Amino acid sequence: MMFSTPRYLLMMFATLFSHYALADDKLEIEDAWIAEAPPVSKVMAAYLEIENETRQDRQAIRISCDGFERAEFHRTIDRDGMASMEHQKSLQIPAGSELELKPGGYHIMLFNPARRMPAGDKTGCSMEFDDGTTIRFEPEVRKAAAAEDHSHHDHH
Ligand SMILES: [Cu+2]
Known part of the structure; x- marks a missing residue:
């Protein structure tokens, strides 16, 4: 009985440890999607999360997506x-934080899409950071209403 280590302590330690292991220089893009737009639309909007698990502040300085003339x-702002x-010009992601790009914000x-991009379609994008890192990701086109349902669901 004296030597039984509480299980929760072991679990806490394991969690902390894996967290530190992950914290090494990780910059990630998650949940990238593009809101479906009417066929005549000359612009579309993409949303995603940038996670900066490094110990340095980062700036995203350039973005480009295949099949679009230009991206910004x-x-x-209301x-x-x-x-x-x-x-x-750039997006700031302070060390150890995340920036969410979402409808009504960033x-x-x-x-100028080169072709019509209906829901379910995908494209490839590259985001460049101030330290020279480039992250490649693949947003999927989704119906904006469906995406709202999804984010609503996340709040439960
Ligand atoms: Cu805009």
Whole structure:
């Protein structure tokens, strides 16, 4: 009885340990998706999460996606009840934090799609950071309503 180690202590230790192992220089992009747009639309918006598990602040400085003429970082800002978009030269992701790009906030604006991209379609994107790292990811086109349902679900 004296030597029985409480199981929860072992589990806590294992959790802490794996966390430190993961914390080594990890910059990740997760949950990337593009909101489906009407066929005539010349722009689409992409959303995702950037996780900076490194010990350095990072800036995302460039974005490009296959099948689009150009891509930019944007932020939707509410000014006196009027939503407008601002072009952002870069996105700041402080050390140990994450930045969520989501409807009504930061997003990636995709200009002039080469073809129609319906829900279920995918494309390849590259995001470049200030330290020279480039992360390649594949957002999937989703119906915006379905995506809202999904984010709603996450809050439960
Ligand atoms: Cu925009």
